[in-house]
Amino acid sequence: MPELPEVETVRRGLAPVMDGASIRRVEQRRPDLRFPFPDGFAARLTGRRIAGLSRRAKYLLADLDDGTVLVMHLGMSGRFLAETEEDIEAPGDFHHDTGHAEVHDHVVFHLQTVADAPARVTYNDPRRFGFMTLVPRAELSNHAHFRNLGVEPVGNALSADYLADRFAGKSAPLKAALLDQSIIAGLGNIYVCEALYRARLSPRRKASTLVTKAGQPRAALERLTEAIRMVIAEAIEAGGSSLRDYVQADGSLGYFQHRFDVYDREGEPCEKRGCRSRVRRIVQSGRSTFYCPDCQR
């Protein structure tokens, strides 16, 4: 799936179409994705106005005017296609259900934008690890998906002191600790690898070794905290600044990715810090970890 920066980029791409829009009609093309859609999903959305589109961790949240939130997760392979009237080559077809829908187009939102123009937002997800649900706004923070989420990796909540608190006594390797959504919400496999590389820390190192006996963050933990913040902030910025290029010709918003230092570069040279080693791939908790065995300790 898109990690947090990609989800944020998708949010920014959808916001111009969805913010303030009215939902005219919803096509729900199958009963479930990863989970069943809630009962009456399409009917409950029809006629609602979208007050705003936000994000928490890797979840997209559309606030509706009846006090519920449309929660959307992209799983591993989810993408959105946003089309406005001018994008449609054959305007006569615009209000019809697409006769050329892709196999994995599972949900289509037919909207009326704030500018009073028709628009269409299509959710496509081949692996169907994504899902959508409806949750009352007041219950959101207690909902199963959100109750245990940790802090956002950008913003003031993430600090070395916070991580020292969460890492103290933790025998799990750093890779696993950083993927734990109850500690930091939104970090995924790519950016964990990248942050550890930047902080020059081995993914196999025990999380507790970054904390002093008195529970204070060691210098390495200060470094890691800053690396996480920077890696995520830069990726969001790169996605945001290239949003125009990154929206596909067909209007689809999916992954944005720029060049990585270690991710998916097994056997290639570690190019920074002039260390001449090659990137290694190992498996930790069932997932690939990419790192430089020489400059990450």
Added chain:
DNA sequence: CGAATGACCTGTGAGC
């Protein structure tokens, strides 16, 4: 309790 593993799905690319 924490940590590791399997499960959920389809698509893609490498290797034979």
Added chain:
DNA sequence: TGCTCACAGGTCATTC
């Protein structure tokens, strides 16, 4: 070219 296998950005349920 066609087949098989390994692997893919995420969570959730189960097991040790």
